[in-house]
Amino acid sequence: MDWKTRLNICLRSLLLQACWNEERMQNLGFAWCAEPWLSRLYKKGDPRLTEALRRHLEFFNTQPHMAGFILGTVCRMEETRALGEVPAERIRTIKAAMGSTLAAVGDALFWGTLKPLGAAAGLLTLLLLRALGAPEEGAVAGAAAACLGIFNVPALAARWRGLRLGYERGEGVVEELVRMDWQGGIRRLRRAGLALSAFAAFLLVRNVGAGEDAAFFAAALAACLGLKAMRLTQLEAYGALAACAAVAVLAGA
Amino acid sequence: MIRWYAIQLPFWCVMTAALELDVTRAGQWTVSRPLVLGPLLGWACGTLRHGTTVGVLIDLLCLDRIPAGRALPPNGTIAVAAAVLLAVGPHPVEPALGLPAALAMGWGFSRFERSLRRRAAGLTRRAERALEAGGGAPFGEMLLRGLAMQVLAAAAFLYVGLIGLAPALSWAWSEAPEAARRAAGLLLLWTPQLALATLLYAFRLR
Numbered sequence: 001m002d003w004k005t006r007l008n009i010c011l012r013s014l015l016l017q018a019c020w021n022e023e024r025m026q027n028l029g030f031a032w033c034a035e036p037w038l039s040r041l042y043k044k045g046d047p048r049l050t051e052a053l054r055r056h057l058e059f060f061n062t063q064p065h066m067a068g069f070i071l072g073t074v075c076r077m078e079e080t081r082a083l084g085e086v087p088a089e090r091i092r093t094i095k096a097a098m099g100s101t102l103a104a105v106g107d108a109l110f111w112g113t114l115k116p117l118g119a120a121a122g123l124l125t126l127l128l129l130r131a132l133g134a135p136e137e138g139a140v141a142g143a144a145a146a147c148l149g150i151f152n153v154p155a156l157a158a159r160w161r162g163l164r165l166g167y168e169r170g171e172g173v174v175e176e177l178v179r180m181d182w183q184g185g186i187r188r189l190r191r192a193g194l195a196l197s198a199f200a201a202f203l204l205v206r207n208v209g210a211g212e213d214a215a216f217f218a219a220a221l222a223a224c225l226g227l228k229a230m231r232l233t234q235l236e237a238y239g240a241l242a243a244c245a246a247v248a249v250l251a252g253a
Numbered sequence: 254m255i256r257w258y259a260i261q262l263p264f265w266c267v268m269t270a271a272l273e274l275d276v277t278r279a280g281q282w283t284v285s286r287p288l289v290l291g292p293l294l295g296w297a298c299g300t301l302r303h304g305t306t307v308g309v310l311i312d313l314l315c316l317d318r319i320p321a322g323r324a325l326p327p328n329g330t331i332a333v334a335a336a337v338l339l340a341v342g343p344h345p346v347e348p349a350l351g352l353p354a355a356l357a358m359g360w361g362f363s364r365f366e367r368s369l370r371r372r373a374a375g376l377t378r379r380a381e382r383a384l385e386a387g388g389g390a391p392f393g394e395m396l397l398r399g400l401a402m403q404v405l406a407a408a409a410f411l412y413v414g415l416i417g418l419a420p421a422l423s424w425a426w427s428e429a430p431e432a433a434r435r436a437a438g439l440l441l442l443w444t445p446q447l448a449l450a451t452l453l454y455a456f457r458l459r
Contacts, residue, residue, distance in 0.1 A: 103321070
């Protein structure tokens with residue numbers, strides 16, 4: 001797979017979810033991503049091309065930033081299939097298995113860790129730049145840059161390198177992925193996120209002022225943490241907060 | 254007022270809808286996240302500080318739900334755009350009322366999006382029929398239709414929601430009893446704590 005084809009597929013993978021649907025989820029996006037490679041393997045009008053495209057219109061879903069690994073692997077397997085060496089069922093099996101496994105890892109990494117980590121870094125950057133006297137535009141730009149950088153650098157790396165690794169190793173990429181310490185990496189990032197968030201909370205409490213105001217802020221924060229620990233949904237927690245506000249007003253606050 | 258409702262508001266709604274594609278459909282670069290879009294929209298509308306505040310609050314409040322599989326968390330992009338746009342224009346809404354209304358719009362859009370996803374299944378079937386008919390694979394065309402459908406629907410949702418809500422909420426605030434306004438003010442005062450708690454809780458050690 002040359003550099004241009006890999007770039008083409010990688011850019012197409014950005015639209016993997018463009019037509020997400022309840023029935024077969026990312027199927028149309030995946031078929032579109034695989035199309036340039038399949039069109040190289042088979043001539044236009046070849047029934048094997050139609051068969052391959054039809055195969056990739058079947059149900060598929062994964063975490064979008066991890067799709068590169070699966071696309072690369074599928075491209076390698078389709079290449080081998082074009083030589084008659086891999087049954088179609090094997091491609092389906094590997095694609096489905098990788099899809100669900102990488103979805104779990106990717107959700108925990110990107111949505112569960114990197115996205116909140118970006119928020120923590122953005123918030124902390126905003127507070128620090130404001131404290132240092134930066135103009136509001138500068139503080140906000142810094143916060144946005146921190147937030148976007150923390151998420152997008154790993155996300156783009158996963159797409160690009162995943163595609164390369166998946167194509168180079170084919171089915172063997174599964175062993176490579178198993179060897180990677182995903183959970184360890186996620187744990188370390190979460191600890192960093194907790195530290196950043198705690199520091200941001202400290203700065204916010206300090207910004208409120210001294211004495212009663214800061215104590216009340218901290219107490220309200222602790223109460224909200226209690227609401228979260230009760231596993232309330234955000235809607236329920238917000239509703240609970242609204243109810244507390246109403247009771248406080250009725251009580252004469 | 255006419256300029257706002259006929260030109261400026263539709264423009265911001267379409268821009269927001271285009272950026273909203275980044276949430277799920279295109280790229281997922283997180284440029285659509287409230288922490289980025291809020292200040293950007295606020296700066297463009299002349300309320301940078303307000304945009305930043307609501308952007309941070311809504312971003313943290315929306316960290317709770319993960320957009321995995323069929324899950325549809327409240328749409329933070331729609332919520333933050335609503336929060337900023339409700340605060341400007343000919344019928345500005347007090348943030349104490351504007352923020353909960355914006356969050357409700359974000360939640361409402363996520364329900365609406367479910368019907369959009371069902372319609373997208375039709376595009377897959379059309380692509381399959383074209384493939385069977387031997388006319389090539391119009392995947393790119395179907396994807397573009399899906400994206401266009403999403404942009405139009407999001408822009409329309411935001412626009413119709415705002416032209417209805419802004420005057421209604423502005424009037425409601427002026428007519429509301431003092432106790433209700435104080436309660437709304439307290440809720441706004443405590444929302445940062447809930448947002449911060451959501452952020453801290455997101456990193457709980459499992």
